[in-house]
Amino acid sequence: METCYFDYNATAPLRPEAKAAWLTAADDLWLNPSSPYRAAARVHAHLAEARAVVAGLFAVAAERVVFNSGATEANNAIFAHWAATLPADARIGVSPTEHPSVLAAAQHFFAGRVIWLALDGSGAVDVAALQALLSERQIAAISVMAANNETGVLNDWAAIATECRAQGVPYHCDASQWIGKLPLDRLQTCDFLTGAAHKFGGPKGVGLCLLPAGNSGFMSLHGGAQEFGHRAGTEDVASVLAMVAALREVERGSAQGRDAFLVELGHVLPAVEVIGFAAQRLWNTALLIMPEFASVRWIRALEKRGFLVSAGSACSTGKQGPSPVLAAMGVQADAMQRVLRVSSGWATSAADWLALAAAMADCRAELSSEADDSTSTIISI
Ligand code: PLP
Numbered sequence: 418m419e420t421c422y423f424d425y426n427a428t429a430p431l432r433p434e435a436k437a438a439w440l441t442a443a444d445d446l447w448l449n450p451s452s453p454y455r456a457a458a459r460v461h462a463h464l465a466e467a468r469a470v471v472a473g474l475f476a477v478a479a480e481r482v483v484f485n486s487g488a489t490e491a492n493n494a495i496f497a498h499w500a501a502t503l504p505a506d507a508r509i510g511v512s513p514t515e516h517p518s519v520l521a522a523a524q525h526f527f528a529g530r531v532i533w534l535a536l537d538g539s540g541a542v543d544v545a546a547l548q549a550l551l552s553e554r555q556i557a558a559i560s561v562m563a564a565n566n567e568t569g570v571l572n573d574w575a576a577i578a579t580e581c582r583a584q585g586v587p588y589h590c591d592a593s594q595w596i597g598k599l600p601l602d603r604l605q606t607c608d609f610l611t612g613a614a615h616k617f618g619g620p621k622g623v624g625l626c627l628l629p630a631g632n633s634g635f636m637s638l639h640g641g642a643q644e645f646g647h648r649a650g651t652e653d654v655a656s657v658l659a660m661v662a663a664l665r666e667v668e669r670g671s672a673q674g675r676d677a678f679l680v681e682l683g684h685v686l687p688a689v690e691v692i693g694f695a696a697q698r699l700w701n702t703a704l705l706i707m708p709e710f711a712s713v714r715w716i717r718a719l720e721k722r723g724f725l726v727s728a729g730s731a732c733s734t735g736k737q738g739p740s741p742v743l744a745a746m747g748v749q750a751d752a753m754q755r756v757l758r759v760s761s762g763w764a765t766s767a768a769d770w771l772a773l774a775a776a777m778a779d780c781r782a783e784l785s786s787e788a789d790d791s792t793s794t795i796i797s798i
Contacts, residue, residue, distance in 0.1 A: 418723045421769050425701060425762035426566050426594060427618075427727055432663045432763060438619060439659035446654050448526055451643065474664060477605045477627055483647045484657050485637055487624035488593040489518040492560075493628070494637035494648075495589050499558050500526035501765035507557035510534050510550060512542045512572070514565050515746035519591055519743060523532050523560065532556055540570045540746040541694030544577060551584045558587045562594035563604070563658035567729045567742045567758060568693040569702025571595075578606040587629065597667040598699055614660035617667055618763055623656035666763075672700035674761060678770035679703060684779035691755075692729075692748065701710075701762060704729050706748075709756040710784045715757055718780035724773055729756035750783040 422430065426608075431439075442463070450461040463535055472479040485491050498517075499509060508530045511523045521529050532555065535546040542561050559581055563574045574590050581588035590607035598616025604610055610627040614620055628635050628647065640649025682689055688708030707715055712728035719726055729740055739753050748756075759773065 421724045421772060422764070423724060423726045423759040423761060423769075423773060425765075426569075426758065426760035428615045428621065429597070429618045429762045430764055431620060431659075432666055434666050435619050435659040435663040436663035439655050442655035442658045444780075446658070449651055451651070452643070460654055463658060464652055467657050468667065470661050471625060473600055475605045475610075475627060476602075478630060479625045481605075481630060482638065483626045483628060483635075483644045484652060484660075485624050485626055485644075485648050486622050487615070488516070488591060490611040490637060491624060491626040492516070492518040492589075492591055492634070493522045495560070495609050495611070496522040496526040498635050499587070503532055507534050508555060510547065510559040510561075511557040512536070512561045514540055514542075514568075514570075514742045515562055516559065516566055516591060516593070519560055519562070523634060533560065534559075536745060539693050540565065540568055540742070541613070541696060542572050543578065544573050544580070547577060548580055551580055551586060554584075556586065558589070560589040560591070562591040562593075564592075564598070564699050565742060566594050567740060568696075568704045568746070569594075569699035569760070570693045571599075571697045571699065574607060575603050578608075581608070582606070585667070593624075594699065597664070598670055598701060600669060614656070614663060619660035619663035620656045623653055624662050625660070632699045652724075664753045670700045670762075674758075674767045675703055675771040676699060677767060678759075678774050681771055681774035682777065685774055686781060690741070690752075699760075701765075702758065702760045705757045705759070706752050707757055709755070709779075711754050712756055714784055715777075715780060718783055719773075719776055722776045722779065724776050726759045726773075728756055729753070729758045730763055744754065 446463055448460045448462045453637060468479045468482050471482045507732040509523060509527050510532045511534065513533045535543040537543045561572050561574060561577050564571050578588050587608045589609040591611050592604055592614045593616050596612040605627060609627040613624040635647050637648040638650055643649055643652055679691060690706040692704040692706065716726060729743060739750060743753050746758050
């Protein structure tokens with residue numbers, strides 16, 4: 418049975434170009450790029466070239482680009498940096514819908530000094546309310562993601578970046594779900610930008626961070642002078658080259674497949690609700706509240722048919738409490754138990770989407786025949 422993968426927001430399969438770049442570099446470029454001999458200088462040159470490509474794609478100076486192990490590291494490092502450099506009583510503004518690597522880092526480093534930003538009805542940060550906070554000089558730094566990993570809802574990060582710049586407040590944007598799905602133009606207006614290669618077809622364990630121009634104090638890891646002194650540690654050149662190969666391939670995707678799936682789903686399972694349906698959101702994501710049966714039962718039934726989807730959060734698989742994202746959006750606790758997230762990417766076809774709708778109808782028939790689970794509350798968001 419072929420696997421039909423619908424969990425790109427968790428991780429994307431390696432693009433063939435990234436795999437080829439990784440294998441070649443692992444064979445040819447394994448020397449330490451900081452070693453003193455010429456052979457190592459060649460490795461360093463490849464790293465510098467990769468940095469130049471990233472700098473070109475984001476239209477920034479190469480010195481703003483730091484390669485690292487991914488978005489969790491970068492997000493943590495930015496809050497650590499703010500905690501070390503902002504006044505001791507500084508408060509920071511954070512969207513309550515951020516990824517756990519932002520939420521936990523903000524709480525760890527700023528504890529009671531986090532101001533949770535207001536959301537609009539679709540789960541995006543309310544920019545007018547944020548502007549008011551900024552003009553009252555209540556916050557010393559802001560963290561608002563570009564696109565949400567659970568709902569796909571987009572924030573107006575460009576407006577937030579402009580406002581922050583006007584007020585002289587540093588702005589961090591976690592763009593892990595945006596990079597590789599939507600255009601990179603203007604992302605460089607965010608002071609700190611973070612992203613992860615495995616979300617766009619690069620390897621896991623490698624990512625990138627853009628720093629504000631001229632920032633010299635940022636230190637992700639202490640030790641050697643790699644990455645302009647911002648992040649110590651021997652660079653994983655093969656992974657960086659693979660990440661850049663993947664980044665070169667990304668192109669703007671289309672919502673056609675996802676939207677045709679939603680239409681079809683409306684026919685075969687009319688009681689399904691789509692979270693953030695009316696909002697600006699990623700073209701590849703649909704966060705569904707199923708009319709009945711817990712997420713985990715859907716996930717297992719779909720997997721038996723070869724379809725890999727996820728719950729909106731880890732709650733349904735028993736790892737954590739309810740999703741803070743959905744809680745912040747006002748989704749009721751019982752509905753959270755029935756959430757499914759489907760997300761597509763570079764290898765998904767329109768036929769895959771339609772096959773998923775058919776499989777969901779099939780699963781419903783199977784689950785109904787074995788069911789004693791009769792939750793049926795339907796909510797509208
Ligand atoms: N930020 C967002 C929005 C994400 O979706 C993820 C991935 O789950 C991360 C951060 C963490 O990225 P990484 O896996 O590179 O640590």
